[in-house]
Amino acid sequence: MAEVTNQELVQALTEKFGGQITGVNEPYGLLTFETHKDSIISVLSFLKENSIANFNFLTDITAVHYPEKKHGIAVVYHLHSMVKRIRVRVKVFIDENHPTIPTATTLWNAANWMERETYDFFGVRFEGHPDLRRILNMDELGVHPMLKQYPLEDPNRVDKKDEYFGR
Amino acid sequence: MSDINIVDAPPGIEGSGFFATSLDKVIGLARSHSLWPLPFATSCCGIEFMATMGSHYDFGRFGSERLSFSPRQADLLMVMGTIAKKMSPVLKQVYLQMAEPRWVIAVGACASSGGIFDTYSVLQGIDEIIPVDVYVPGCPPRPEAILDGFGKIQELVKNESGRRRNSDQYKEMLASYGIL
Numbered sequence A: 001m002a003e004v005t006n007q008e009l010v011q012a013l014t015e016k017f018g019g020q021i022t023g024v025n026e027p028y029g030l031l032t033f034e035t036h037k038d039s040i041i042s043v044l045s046f047l048k049e050n051s052i053a054n055f056n057f058l059t060d061i062t063a064v065h066y067p068e069k070k071h072g073i074a075v076v077y078h079l080h081s082m083v084k085r086i087r088v089r090v091k092v093f094i095d096e097n098h099p100t101i102p103t104a105t106t107l108w109n110a111a112n113w114m115e116r117e118t119y120d121f122f123g124v125r126f127e128g129h130p131d132l133r134r135i136l137n138m139d140e141l142g143v144h145p146m147l148k149q150y151p152l153e154d155p156n157r158v159d160k161k162d163e164y165f166g167r
Numbered sequence B: 001m002s003d004i005n006i007v008d009a010p011p012g013i014e015g016s017g018f019f020a021t022s023l024d025k026v027i028g029l030a031r032s033h034s035l036w037p038l039p040f041a042t043s044c045c046g047i048e049f050m051a052t053m054g055s056h057y058d059f060g061r062f063g064s065e066r067l068s069f070s071p072r073q074a075d076l077l078m079v080m081g082t083i084a085k086k087m088s089p090v091l092k093q094v095y096l097q098m099a100e101p102r103w104v105i106a107v108g109a110c111a112s113s114g115g116i117f118d119t120y121s122v123l124q125g126i127d128e129i130i131p132v133d134v135y136v137p138g139c140p141p142r143p144e145a146i147l148d149g150f151g152k153i154q155e156l157v158k159n160e161s162g163r164r165r166n167s168d169q170y171k172e173m174l175a176s177y178g179i180l
Helices: A006-020 A041-047 A111-122 B023-032 B044-053 B088-098 B109-112 B143-159 B168-176
Strands: A022-025 A031-035 A057-065 A073-081 A086-094 A100-102 A125-127 B014-015 B019-021 B037-041 B076-080 B101-108 B134-136
Touching: A006 A022, A006 A031, A006 A041, A006 A086, A022 A057, A041 A073, A041 A086, A041 A100, A086 A100, A111 A125, A111 B023, B014 B023, B014 B101, B037 B044, B037 B088, B044 B076, B044 B101, B044 B143, B076 B088, B076 B109, B101 B109, B109 B134, B134 B143
Parallel strands: A031 A086, A100 A125, B037 B076, B076 B101, B101 B134
Antiparallel strands: A022 A031, A057 A073, A073 A086, B014 B019
């Protein structure tokens, strides 16, 4: 079975989606590109069902928070083609004040818990998700702790005060 | 052959054919050598506890051969390991299901203070949700340290007044944890 190169994939994507595919890069050989939240589902659907390399496996959905950027939350999709032994990474930058993006549960059932985790930690609202609620943190937490405005440390900690260390 | 040791009688008045002491002391003596622990082991301190239960350290020597995996028959709650905040209602329910008199020992840095996990998802010491009688430091503590902490619990049990659990001070302390 013939191997598929990143160049062939980029060519197929550009033919199909044109200007919707931006920021193409290959860090450590892993094809990475950005797209818009209006086109993400059609891009993922194309990647899953095309004949060149059907990316049948959704490895992960997660997010990154960049407080200094205008569109500060990057939702990251990792796909894996088990047939062609190739992986791809898709990023979508969304507004951190209105972090919404269409759900990928329409394509992979595995997206269900991944999107719940991303909602739990980053507050990204996946529109159309069947059951979008917290999955790992306690329900009463009240914040999305991986956003950079929230401190990592627990405010109830008492034994790390400077006075105990003569500072 | 091993020599069988018998604990000393509590202080009292002895004469020919009789021995008089207070009921508290007799009950305390009996209880302290028959504590049924409930191991609430969530991480590496639990592994040290397994060593403590093993033949080398032999926790059974102190009357705790019988672990109670039901809180309703347990006397001593041994919390060993990191308690995530999501776990804290479970730990509190286990404590509430235990019958009085009940004692709690926090084994290791995590159960005592959160340890290295100074983070939003981890309880910063189980004393935020339930009262603790003895803290065992260490990360994880060696079995000797756990046995030492258990010895401290035994001293507490031996010397506890039979009226303590009915006192206003004790009820206030429980109320401060939102219990009762």
